[in-house]
Amino acid sequence: MKQKLESLLLHAVETLKADGILERELNPKINIERARDQLHGDFATNLAMMLAKPAKMNPRQLAEKIIVALATDKAVTKVEIAGPGFINFFIDPKAQYQIINTIHQQGNKFGLSQLGAGKKVQVEFVSANPTGPLHVGHGRGAAYGSAVAELLAAVGFEVEREYYVNDAGRQMDILATSVWLRYLEECGEVLTFPSNGYRGDYIREIAANTHRESSNEYRHPVTLVFEEIPADEPQGGDKDKHIDALIARAKTLLGDKQYHDVFQTGLNGILADIRQDLSEFGVDYQQWFSERQLMDDGSIDEALTRLRDAGHIYEKEGATWFASSQLGDEKDRVVVRENGQSTYFASDIAYHMNKLDRGFDQIINIWGADHHGYIPRVKAAMQALGADTEKLKVLLVQFAVLYRGGEQVQMSTRSGSFVTLRQLRNEVGQDAARFFYVMRKSEQHMDFDLKLATSKTNENPVFYVQYAHARVCSVLKQLAEKGLQRDIPAGEENLDKLTAEQEVALVSSLTRYPEVVERAAVQYEPHLLINYLRELAAEFHSYYNAHQFIVDDVAIRNARLNLIYSVKQVLANGLNLLRINTPESM
């Protein structure tokens, strides 16, 4: 419909040019939007106001001329000038009603498109360090990232979902050592757990499993383990020196092979948990990409060599630096430390080189907002590698600030005091959690009161949308119980009987669905889809209360049933896209 109006207007502009009213060189962008108010018809354009100045006419006069030049079209019943110079179009309801038939034909394919034309897009999200279970902060990235991925897939992109596993670095050593110390406790050793170790219960579980499976294989007496280890902070020492010494001790006492075993046990245990958690949350990945692999297969060396060859690398104070400040970053960054170890950033350069080599047309990184300062250096690295930085899109997700009954909940993986995603899912339910996370714009700071979310689950808007779906199902069930059947062709023939205010509104909303999906996908804003579903549900509930569907008049009955069936279909399509269930009864 929009396209049709656009071409009508383009023709009108050409006519005016031919008549000498408009200058030949003018090439206006035709802007057509849906009218917000029904009084203003269905669509409106601001064309006359845009052209008023170059044409040296007042907008309303020009609008009149445009309308005169406009070719007539069956679907357009009325065109009028309004306000400062809007041209409003009123569309024949009959043309709009066709959407109901379209929805019947396309079913769960309605709303899908080929906009993406099969372009390859990678969406990397969550990628939380595997040092503990996912907490509610990660949940937002998980829900948002998967919604973005699903939307892109729906509009025809070939999407690959990826989780970057930070399985290298000091944090992981701390994790391995924490597991080992808990394991020693399982063996019966008595020790003071380092203040900087991971204290969560999940570490004890992993340690207990290890002990069950391997008995005392990794056991060493505590006296040996802590011999000449610098004091921990609570004992007046330095917590970092303390834990680093313990890591080194673990490596010597266990040897490479056994240390690696313990390390791997910890990593696998947590990763398995994360994987299961996400899968249960409706988030599935095609790829789990290991940071350690980049080190082992020489990718990091290769990336640095490429940067060096391109003249972006220099040595200073014993370290190796990437001259990112010349490519838009605030300052240069270390890639290889004085001690010879590469930095996390070096891994990330290699990782992005790898992504580029995999031939994606678009690379989307979804990061926590606390990483925003990181964007310029990654873009700088991509540019230095000779890539188009436009290929990379970083979407930031603000963290939710957690409250419990008005009091802020502090979260720290290290101390083990945090609310896990799993707890949240169990408390508020799968659908509510997903819906809630995606409901708000991703860059919006979010307050999340757990007490409110858990105590008043009925107020969660997800039920409102699901309820609309269930109500339609219920009507269709009632129909069968009354020995009646939905006559689809009869409904199609009588769509013009749908003249009630609520019916017109619903039909108009149904026609919007494909546009909403496209917009939500292209702008990476799944909350637009949520808003749409809430509006559609509201219009349906309103309709439900105002009119009876199973009426004696066969023509009206079937027309109405076709309409509400279409509503159910679109609600289901939208909820499915968001991986939210569509209950048939509630």
Place this chain on the structure above:
RNA sequence: GCGCUUGUAGCUCAGCUGGAUAGAGCAUCGGCCUUCUAAGCCGAGGGUCACAGGUUCGACUCCUGUCAAGCGUACCA
């Protein structure tokens, strides 16, 4: 200090990429179930869109400045 993000109803948030009278949920108040699910509907009150300038036919939306909040500003990951 500098940078990024945000500031809209009592609270939590939308506002369709510059359009017509700024919307919804919760909370408050008043109505609607002997007929398809009341997890619903109908209605009322509630706003200096942080503040001040600017850009133009028109600004919650764009620009500048001020104020406030969160985050960042490592040879941590």
